[in-house]
Amino acid sequence: MNSSFNKLLTFKTLITALVIIVFASNTLIIERVDALSDSKQLVLDAWTLVNEGFYDPEKFDEIQWKRIRQKTLQKQIETSEEAYSAIEDMLKPLEDPYTRILRPKDYELLKSSNFGSEINGVGLQLGEDENKKVRVISTIGGSPAEEAGIVSGDLVEKVNGISSEELGLANTASKLRGESGTKVLVEISSESGEMREIDLERRSVDLRPVRTKRLRDDSHTIGYLRITQFSESVPKKVEEALQELKEKEVEGLILDLRNNSGGLVSSGIAVADSLLNEKPVVETKNRNGIKDAIISQKETSFDGPMVTLVNKGTASASEILAGSLQDNGRSILMGQQTYGKGLIQSLKSLGEDSGIAITVASYLTPKGNNIQGQGMTPDKLLDLPDTSEYGSADDKWVKNAELFLESLLEKEDVSIQTDELTNTSEFTSEVIKN
Numbered sequence: 309m310n311s312s313f314n315k316l317l318t319f320k321t322l323i324t325a326l327v328i329i330v331f332a333s334n335t336l337i338i339e340r341v342d343a344l345s346d347s348k349q350l351v352l353d354a355w356t357l358v359n360e361g362f363y364d365p366e367k368f369d370e371i372q373w374k375r376i377r378q379k380t381l382q383k384q385i386e387t388s389e390e391a392y393s394a395i396e397d398m399l400k401p402l403e404d405p406y407t408r409i410l411r412p413k414d415y416e417l418l419k420s421s422n423f424g425s426e427i428n429g430v431g432l433q434l435g436e437d438e439n440k441k442v443r444v445i446s447t448i449g450g451s452p453a454e455e456a457g458i459v460s461g462d463l464v465e466k467v468n469g470i471s472s473e474e475l476g477l478a479n480t481a482s483k484l485r486g487e488s489g490t491k492v493l494v495e496i497s498s499e500s501g502e503m504r505e506i507d508l509e510r511r512s513v514d515l516r517p518v519r520t521k522r523l524r525d526d527s528h529t530i531g532y533l534r535i536t537q538f539s540e541s542v543p544k545k546v547e548e549a550l551q552e553l554k555e556k557e558v559e560g561l562i563l564d565l566r567n568n569s570g571g572l573v574s575s576g577i578a579v580a581d582s583l584l585n586e587k588p589v590v591e592t593k594n595r596n597g598i599k600d601a602i603i604s605q606k607e608t609s610f611d612g613p614m615v616t617l618v619n620k621g622t623a624s625a626s627e628i629l630a631g632s633l634q635d636n637g638r639s640i641l642m643g644q645q646t647y648g649k650g651l652i653q654s655l656k657s658l659g660e661d662s663g664i665a666i667t668v669a670s671y672l673t674p675k676g677n678n679i680q681g682q683g684m685t686p687d688k689l690l691d692l693p694d695t696s697e698y699g700s701a702d703d704k705w706v707k708n709a710e711l712f713l714e715s716l717l718e719k720e721d722v723s724i725q726t727d728e729l730t731n732t733s734e735f736t737s738e739v740i741k742n
Contacts, residue, residue, distance in 0.1 A: 347391040348381055350659050354395045354409065355380070357656050361666045362407065363595050371401040392662070396478070404667050405436040406653050408478040412661035417485055419655075419663075429485045430492065430508045433569035434464065434477060435623065435649060438681060442472040442480045444496075445647055446567035446621030449516075449536060449698065452508045458496055459694070460567060460621035460647075465503070466495035486510045518545040521699065522556050523710055528717050530710055531558035531610075532699055535579070538571030538625040543578035550582065550609040560713040562706060563616040563633075564698060566643065570624025573652050573671075577602055577625075580632045582609040587636045588674040590628045592652065595668070604632075613716045614639035615709040618686060619694075623647035631673035631684055641686040642709055650680030688712070 344352060355377045359368070367373075380398045385391050395409040410418060417429070431451020437443045444462040447454040464472045467483040475483065484492055488511045496504050519534040531553035535542060553561070570576070580589045584604035591601045616639045618630050627646050633639035654668045672678050695703040 344381075345386065346659075347385045347387060350388065350391040350662075351380055351385060351394050351398070352377070354658055354664050355398065357658070357664055358399070358402075358407065358666055361595075361654060361656075361668050362402065362404075363593075363651070363667050363669050364404075365595050367402055373401075376401065388659075388662075395664075396476075400476075404651075405440075405477040406651055406665060407667045408665050409658070410478075410655075410663040410665060411482065413485065414478070414482050415661065415663035418665075429510050429513065430494075431513050432458065432464070432481075432484055433567075433621070433623075434481050435569075435647065436477045440473070442475075442477055444621075445569040445623050445649075448513050449567075451513045452511060456506050456508060458506070459498075460619065461499045463497045464494060465497050466493075468493050484508075488512050517542050518549055519699065520549040520553060522553065522558060523562075523706075525710075525714070528560070528714050529556065529558050530713055531556070531561045532564065532706065533561060534564040534699055535568055535626070537568055538573075538575035538579070540572060540575060542571075542575045543582070546579050546582060547609055554610065558612070559717055560613045560615075561610055562709045562713065563614060563639065564706070565622045565626040565630055566617050566619045566698060566705070567621035568623070568626035569621060569647070570626055570649065573625045573628065575625065576629045580629050581605055583614070584608065584632060584636055584638055585611070587632070587638070589632045591672040591674065591676070592669045593672065599672075601674075613713060615713055616641050617643050617705055617709055618646050618684070619644040620647055620683070624649040627679055627684060628671060628673075631677065631679065634684065634687065635674040635677075640688060640712065641684065642688045642712065643686050643690050643705065645685055646679070646683040648679050648681050648683035650678055 359373065362368075376398055380394050383394055385394050392409050392411055399407055399409065431448035431453040433445040433448070434442055435445045442464045444458060444460055444464065446460050447458055464480055466472060467475065467480055470483070472480045484494070486492065489509065491507055491509050494506050494508055496506060517536050517539050519536070521532050523530045523532055533546070533549055533553070535546065577589050581604045585608050586606050587604050589602045589604050591599050593599050614633065616630055616633055618626075618641055622630060623646065627649065630641055630646065634641045650670050651667045652669045652671060653665045656664050656666065658664045670678065670680060673684070677684070690705055690708060692704045692708070695705070697703070699706055
């Protein structure tokens with residue numbers, strides 16, 4: 309009896325001890341999480357945001373994403389800069405250059421370019437190609453980069469002597485930014501293999517995202533609308549520009565998206581909404597495989613014939629707009645193959661001053677075309693030299709678009725005249741019969 313009682317007492321003691329150990333262990337874990345330094349908390353927050361939003365969760369299993377978190381948090385991370393570097397290392401296995409940490413300076417600059425009218429820098433829009441090379445998508449009009457002759461397709465080999473391959477896309481872009489008046493040494497290679505070292509002086513660049521004018525000849529009036537990037541203010545500015553052109557009684561429209569590297573996807577969709585009548589604009593595919601089709605509203609701001617100019621600097625949100633116009637038969641695309649960026653990023657705040665960009669979805673054109681890494685093929689290819697000033701009298705691309713629109717308008721005129729003659733003939737015949 310005593311023996312059984314003692315055994316039972318011993319068993320209860322063991323159970324109690326195990327319960328205490330389990331709860332103690334849990335308490336220790338909770339304490340360790342609560343005791344994370346601000347710098348490590350920044351890393352954990354970044355991991356959580358990516359874990360919840362990244363568009364390809366299958367990648368997590370492939371790279372052992374949870375283990376990466378554990379190993380990263382075991383590092384000595386005491387400062388914000390050490391946290392940023394740790395986050396960069398943590399994100400590398402995802403192999404997505406667009407999912408990236410944004411240090412305070414870069415975060416502020418990105419927000420100002422999306423919501424403001426000017427930026428400080430050299431005016432380069434960069435992307436990463438299939439070989440992990442940092443390539444120029446486009447240059448901003450009137451920027452130091454454009455004036456130095458850097459063009460879409462050029463490779464950025466080095467910045468201040470440091471290889472772009474070593475820096476990666478985000479840090480290469482970061483090193484090019486800086487205060488007005490400061491200089492940066494950039495090594496550029498062209499598509500033909502020519503190497504150049506260029507000393508660029510950073511300065512304030514006026515973005516002027518929307519520019520417009522009227523083109524006139526003896527028989528027709530055509531509107532010219534150039535969008536250089538899709539910032540928050542662009543949809544309203546486009547509406548105003550289209551209204552102004554309508555008041556000038558333009559019959560056709562040339563939409564110029566050359567060297568427009570994108571910006572806010574919502575702004576690109578809003579512009580498409582102004583030009584399409586209850587048509588699909590784009591289809592997005594998120595991490596759950598759910599495809600959401602966005603349909604334009606019934607009212608349009610312009611319904612006349614269009615030509616849209618694109619080149620290899622046309623990317624992202626501008627490809628969404630161009631693709632929606634092409635697939636719906638709303639506009640002829642004219643120019644060169646576009647860049648091919650079919651991924652959408654979401655910008656999240658991280659801590660007080662920094663941020664993180666996360667690829668949250670891919671997109672398809674209304675006909676289901678995925679342009680990621682491929683770009684879009686124009687209806688009419690142009691093999692013409694670029695001009696130093698888009699929309700100028702020397703711009704042969706605009707001249708070609710103008711001639712094409714005039715031919716469409718001439719056909720419309722002939723069709724209208726034929727219809728009028730037919731109607732008159734029918735009316736006369738009826739009179740004679742009576």
